[in-house]
Amino acid sequence: MALVGLLDPSSEEINIIRAAGAAKGYADGLVLSINENAPGGQGPTGTAMRNGGIQVVEDALTDTLYAQWRERAQKYGIRSSISVPIMADGDVSGILIVYAVKPRAFSELDINIFIDLARKIKISIDILKKNETIRNKLNTMARQYRQFESIMSSTSEGFITADLEGKIVNVNNAYCNDLGYEKSELIGKSILFLSESFSKNEILKDIRYIKKFGSLSFTTVHRHKNGTLVPFRVNATYDDSLEERIFAFFHNISDIAEVSEELEDLRKSHREQERQVSETRQLLISVSEETLRQIGHDLHDDIGQILTGGAMLAADLSKSISACCQGAVGNRA
Known part of the structure; x- marks a missing residue:
């Protein structure tokens, strides 16, 4: 018989997720823990999970670590076992336990096979967890989509x-x-x-x-x-x-009063830009030839280009505001 258990960090207990074999009834009601002070943590499985190494019980009838499970083991004809930790990112996340009906049942080859099996079980568990995460995400997406569709259809x-x-x-x-x-x-x-x-x-x-x-x-x-x-x-x-x-x-x-308020803000911004352009232009006109020579003709030319661009931008903005006003009034009509 073999079973796989996963550690619940909050309770420090090992939840058995799968058991298989002729003696799988042994796993029913089996309490195992990683806590050395808990009764379920004082056997080979708890020791293996705390130490991160395998634990082999050669004979369940004589091994002192197995004392509290001896009667249960005799009921199902179990004489030996091996506990192999399942590792995840350097920490123990679960356990693989294999039971046999005869003592000293596990050779070195068997032990290596079970160590490799524990690695593969870890990969399978990771896949299951990933699938569960994907399933939860899909359920969340479906719920959000239904809510989204409801908003889409009901809003005015x-x-x-x-x-x-x-x-x-x-x-x-x-x-x-x-x-x-x-x-x-x-x-x-x-x-x-x-x-x-x-x-x-x-x-x-x-x-x-x-x-x-x-x-x-x-x-x-x-x-x-x-x-x-x-x-x-x-x-x-x-x-x-x-x-x-x-x-x-x-x-x-489209309410014309609301549109007018929006467009009036645009007009104010436009008038402010025109005022700033005009003031800058007057300032440049008032600059003496001597000062211009000190600033340099190249700088003067650049400022002139900036002002010309600003004037063109102001003119384009004026046209856009007019077009928007005409469109809004047309739609209102």
Whole structure:
């Protein structure tokens, strides 16, 4: 008969997980421990687990270590045994015990075979634990997916799941209704297909930011299937519990008052940029020729290029704000 037991570190007891052979009834109710002060830890198995070495009982009828199990052994005709620790990362995690019906049953060859068997059992246990971990993770994923589907279907706000390349993986009915699309028309498409506010590089930059810092809130404009513009306030978060995904809630802010407030903030920012550009330009004009010569013509040229770029940026921003206002008003109409 043979059995395999695993150590429970909290109780210091050995839980028998499998027993096989004609005398496997011997394992029923068998209490073994690694604690030397516990009755179940004072025999060959407890000693083997504490020392990390094999323990051989040559004859159960005479070996003093086997005294408290002698009567049980006689009932099942057991006369000798070998206890081989199962090691994991240098620590004892379990035990392989083999019993025989005759004394002095184990040769050196037998002992080496059982040592090798204990190593293979350790590998099998690792696989079982890994499978259990995978099974638990799959169950967790299934539960999270059901919760996710429930949120997707019940929320009144638009919801998109995207991968780290900006490709739409899933989308709910609320978002589809906001933009006049069917789900099948959006899944697999890039967010760039819908966005009127950001370039591909800007979208990928935002995704990297969300992955690094966990979340991002912003206002954007997407194009309806009929061509009108629909503004949204977006709350996006990063999640890697299932796969690396961006979850984004889209709150439709087509209400013109709400849109106007958003756009007024943009206008204020635009006016502030224009003011700073104007002040810098006036400052440069007031600089004397002598000072310019001291600064150097190269620096003067660089500042001029910066100012020119700033003016162009301000003009582009003004056009974007106007377009957004027209789109929002068109959608409101």
